[in-house]
Amino acid sequence: MNDNFDTNLLIAAQKGNLKAFDALINFYQTPIYNHLYRLTNNKDDAADLAQETFIKLYKTRERINADDNFRSYLYKIATNTAYDWFKKKKRHPEDLIIDAPDDYFETIEAKQSYYEVERLELIGLNMAMDKVKPAYKNILFLYYQQGFTYEEIGEIIGSPLNTVKIGLHRAKKELLKHFE
Amino acid sequence: MNKDFSIIKYFPEESVPEKLKKRILNRIMVIKFRPLIYLFAAGLIIHLGFLSNHIYRLSLETEVLAVIKVMVTDFELSSDYLLNISAGLKEILPMFSIYLLIINLALVSLMIKLFKHFNSELL
Numbered sequence: 001m002n003d004n005f006d007t008n009l010l011i012a013a014q015k016g017n018l019k020a021f022d023a024l025i026n027f028y029q030t031p032i033y034n035h036l037y038r039l040t041n042n043k044d045d046a047a048d049l050a051q052e053t054f055i056k057l058y059k060t061r062e063r064i065n066a067d068d069n070f071r072s073y074l075y076k077i078a079t080n081t082a083y084d085w086f087k088k089k090k091r092h093p094e095d096l097i098i099d100a101p102d103d104y105f106e107t108i109e110a111k112q113s114y115y116e117v118e119r120l121e122l123i124g125l126n127m128a129m130d131k132v133k134p135a136y137k138n139i140l141f142l143y144y145q146q147g148f149t150y151e152e153i154g155e156i157i158g159s160p161l162n163t164v165k166i167g168l169h170r171a172k173k174e175l176l177k178h179f180e
Numbered sequence: 181m182n183k184d185f186s187i188i189k190y191f192p193e194e195s196v197p198e199k200l201k202k203r204i205l206n207r208i209m210v211i212k213f214r215p216l217i218y219l220f221a222a223g224l225i226i227h228l229g230f231l232s233n234h235i236y237r238l239s240l241e242t243e244v245l246a247v248i249k250v251m252v253t254d255f256e257l258s259s260d261y262l263l264n265i266s267a268g269l270k271e272i273l274p275m276f277s278i279y280l281l282i283i284n285l286a287l288v289s290l291m292i293k294l295f296k297h298f299n300s301e302l303l
Contacts, residue, residue, distance in 0.1 A: 018208070021208070022201075022205070025201055025204060025205075029196050029200060029201060029204075030193065030195075030196050033194070033196045033197075033200065034193050034194055037194050038191070043194065043197070046194075047196075047197045047200050047203075050196075050200060051203050051204050051207065054204045055204065055207050055208070055211075058208050058211065059211070122187060122190060122191070125187060125188070126191055126192075129188075129191075140188060141188065144185050144186055144188035144189050145188055145189045145191065147189075172185055175185070
């Protein structure tokens with residue numbers, strides 16, 4: 001779905017067209033549900049959070065600027081809804097934040113060659129991902145699975161660009177640590 | 181390093197629960213029709229209040245009729261007297277409860293029609 005299509009549906013939904021909103025749900029329910037499932041590791045919780053996400057979208061649809069990136073906005077709602085859920089579940093607060101950037105940015109030197117990394121089993125990586133803290137998991141999925149840019153991820157999680165880059169760097173390190 | 185983690189996009193996708201969309205749309209319907217639902221609930225409460233009052237009055241009438249029957253049987257009262265009493269009893273019937281019942285039935289049928297209309301648009 002390109003941006004124009006999103007915008008047209010959004011404008012129609014803002015005017016009260018339920019069919020347009022229905023079309024938005026049809027297109028986005030699968031990626032949103034999967035994103036939330038990856039964060040929560042629970043299908044029922046993911047379904048509840050996905051429902052909550054779309055209800056919030058419906059309630060705030062008139063406030064969305066048609067020029068804004070709709071996809072980022074929707075993922076922002078989903079992420080915030082998931083984080084509220086984590087807080088209610090009394091998860092460790094540090095699980096929800098990206099560590100503050102250091103003054104010195106360490107560049108990643110590949111300890112494993114490209115071909116060694118290619119040998120990583122998908123299942124093994126999936127299992128390792130379950131051990132990564134939610135804030136880092138969120139960035140990894142937003143970047144690699146959903147294809148968001150650093151700027152878009154920054155909008156979604158409400159962090160500056162540098163923090164996103166550092167967060168992604170640290171997320172990858174943590175994932176590798178749990179995989180090894 | 182980015183290439184190495186691109187495998188993440190191949191993580192298996194879970195299928196969305198069947199009723200998720202329906203749940204979302206039902207909640208939206210409730211949000212959309214909330215004022216009408218409140219109006220209907222208020223009307224129903226008022227109607228139930230008048231209806232209970234009406235039932236109470238009817239029960240009183242039943243007692244009154246039983247007393248009249250005893251009076252007619254035991255004291256041989258005239259039929260004219262009985263006619264006057266029954267005419268008076270009819271005035272007790274609260275018309276408000278009947279009007280409210282009609283209004284509430286109309287509201288219920290309107291809500292059902294609106295729900296069906298919007299549901300048929302979406303399905």
